[in-house]
Amino acid sequence: MNGLGQDLSALLGAEKVKTAPEDLFFYSSDATHYFVSHAPDAMVLPEATGDVCTTLKYAYDHALPVTPRGAGSGLSAGCTPIKGGIVLDMKRMNGILEINRGNMTARVEAGVVLANFHRTVEKQKLFYPPDPQSLEVCTLGGNVATRAGGPRGVKYGTTGNYVLGLEVALADGSVINTGGICVKQSVGYDLTHLMTGSEGTLGVITRINVRLLPLPAARKTAIAVCETVEQAATLVSEIIASGVVPAKLEFLHKGGMGLINIFIPNKVPITGEAYLMIELDGGPAQVDEDAKHLKALCERMKAQEVRLVGSDQEAESYWKARQNLNPILMAVFKKMINEDITVPRDKIPEMFRAVENISKQVGVSIGMGGHAGDGNIHPVILLPQISDELDQKAAAAIEQIVKAGLALGGTVSGEHGIGLHKAQFLIQELGEVQVEILKRVKQAFDPKGIMNPGKIWLEA
Numbered sequence: 110m111n112g113l114g115q116d117l118s119a120l121l122g123a124e125k126v127k128t129a130p131e132d133l134f135f136y137s138s139d140a141t142h143y144f145v146s147h148a149p150d151a152m153v154l155p156e157a158t159g160d161v162c163t164t165l166k167y168a169y170d171h172a173l174p175v176t177p178r179g180a181g182s183g184l185s186a187g188c189t190p191i192k193g194g195i196v197l198d199m200k201r202m203n204g205i206l207e208i209n210r211g212n213m214t215a216r217v218e219a220g221v222v223l224a225n226f227h228r229t230v231e232k233q234k235l236f237y238p239p240d241p242q243s244l245e246v247c248t249l250g251g252n253v254a255t256r257a258g259g260p261r262g263v264k265y266g267t268t269g270n271y272v273l274g275l276e277v278a279l280a281d282g283s284v285i286n287t288g289g290i291c292v293k294q295s296v297g298y299d300l301t302h303l304m305t306g307s308e309g310t311l312g313v314i315t316r317i318n319v320r321l322l323p324l325p326a327a328r329k330t331a332i333a334v335c336e337t338v339e340q341a342a343t344l345v346s347e348i349i350a351s352g353v354v355p356a357k358l359e360f361l362h363k364g365g366m367g368l369i370n371i372f373i374p375n376k377v378p379i380t381g382e383a384y385l386m387i388e389l390d391g392g393p394a395q396v397d398e399d400a401k402h403l404k405a406l407c408e409r410m411k412a413q414e415v416r417l418v419g420s421d422q423e424a425e426s427y428w429k430a431r432q433n434l435n436p437i438l439m440a441v442f443k444k445m446i447n448e449d450i451t452v453p454r455d456k457i458p459e460m461f462r463a464v465e466n467i468s469k470q471v472g473v474s475i476g477m478g479g480h481a482g483d484g485n486i487h488p489v490i491l492l493p494q495i496s497d498e499l500d501q502k503a504a505a506a507i508e509q510i511v512k513a514g515l516a517l518g519g520t521v522s523g524e525h526g527i528g529l530h531k532a533q534f535l536i537q538e539l540g541e542v543q544v545e546i547l548k549r550v551k552q553a554f555d556p557k558g559i560m561n562p563g564k565i566w567l568e569a
């Protein structure tokens with residue numbers, strides 16, 4: 110064990126500290142993988158807020174970088190410890206501390222895995238809508254730190270809409286409690302939502318208070334087969350404008366639907382270029398009425414086929430397959446770069462057209478999928494080989510996608526955050542004055558710059 114490991118073990122207990130190279134290598138990247146740059150010097154597995162504070166106080170005194178980590182499922186290299194130091198793996202802090210039915214709120218530790226939390230509240234007929242597709246592994250702390258979204262964002266919004274209060278350990282080891290468990294609060298600056306999306310650069314989130322909703326009584330899934338990408342994109346805008354608000358409205362290219370077909374019993378005919386996977390939820394009568402309205406709208410817009418999925422069990426198989434699409438693609442291609450561009454929903458057809466043109470011009474495959482209902486498109490650069498030439502083409506395509514998205518009034522990240530992956534685009538979206546303000550905010554929270562350094566903006 111290195112000297113750092115010995116010091117931390119003396120403070121925390123050896124069972125909470127790891128320094129073996131094979132352990133540390135695992136912590137050198139997140140799900141982007143290609144941003145592996147630097148393994149940490151030590152990894153700490155805190156079991157309580159006190160352990161986090163002790164680690165931070167030590168790091169602060171020794172000016173060592175600290176990178177908080179949930180499950181490492183991030184897609185922007187947010188928890189990649191590019192300057193070494195200590196990684197704080199939050200997974201052992203996984204307690205669901207309170208579910209308060211009377212107040213419709215819950216209090217959890219930051220390392221709770223999202224799907225476990227969903228299952229726990231749903232047993233009580235309660236509902237926590239945010240549903241990043243990594244839900245079987247990602248943590249609520251990671252979700253808050255990235256302001257994560259998911260398919261249900263179209264109707265229910267994203268993580269930020271549910272966070273009411275946070276316990277945060279600051280860089281010097283002190284603790285603040287922001288917000289609370291009230292569903293409204295108007296007291297000073299909103300530090301809860303400043304921390305939400307701060308990507309581990311301002312402090313370590315240790316506990317989270319969230320708002321809950323009643324679990325919808327009924328759900329129905331529909332699949333629309335569209336002849337062209339353009340038709341599907343227009344249909345998304347028409348559905349939104351029609352007043353029916355689906356719980357999920359996902360877009361898939363035919364390649365994606367073909368992969369989903371492997372996992373579902375009742376195959377969808379691969380006759381079109383593009384597919385919409387839609388879920389309606391609410392009271393049973395409302396869901397039936399919305400389903401009829403949706404089917405009629407899709408037919409009017411000349412979708413090739415509209416399938417209303419018969420049973421809940423069959424519908425579940427579609428969504429499970431959709432959830433696994435990203436890992437399946439990762440197994441097929443040598444390298445995948447997930448973009449997260451988000452545009453106003455009436456601009457979706459233009460954005461899809463732009464991505465198709467960029468793919469042709471640059472000569473690189475770009476799969477398209479995403480939570481189209483909230484304008485969040487995930488163009489995925491699919492590289493069959495690892496080569497400098499393909500990397501250069503990918504970089505050129507990403508630059509053009511960002512330019513096209515911003516020109517349409519969009520944003521470079523709808524839900525994954527900035528991390529390292531999109532830091533070069535921050536100034537383009539926010540401008541120098543705003544970026545300077547972000548830097549000053551960081552300085553106020555983290556005067557020695559030890560919290561997840563090198564993320565969100567490019568260092569000079």
Ligand SMILES: Cc1cc2nc3c(=O)[nH]c(=O)nc-3n(C[C@H](O)[C@H](O)[C@H](O)COP(=O)(O)OP(=O)(O)OC[C@H]3O[C@@H](n4cnc5c(N)ncnc54)[C@H](O)[C@@H]3O)c2cc1C
Nearest residue numbers: 179180181182183187242243248250251254258309314524
């Ligand atoms: C297959 C797949 C599907 C995905 N689908 C979606 C999706 O639909 N929607 C979506 O939004 N994202 C999605 N993601 C991205 C990712 O899962 C989310 O960003 C998720 O919120 C990350 O959670 P995590 O616990 O893995 O965090 P990590 O990846 O470990 O960390 C992410 C960031 O949060 C910081 N952080 C983590 N925990 C804390 C803490 N306790 N305190 C302070 N900072 C912290 C880290 O430093 C880092 O900057 C997907 C990823 C994969 C691999």
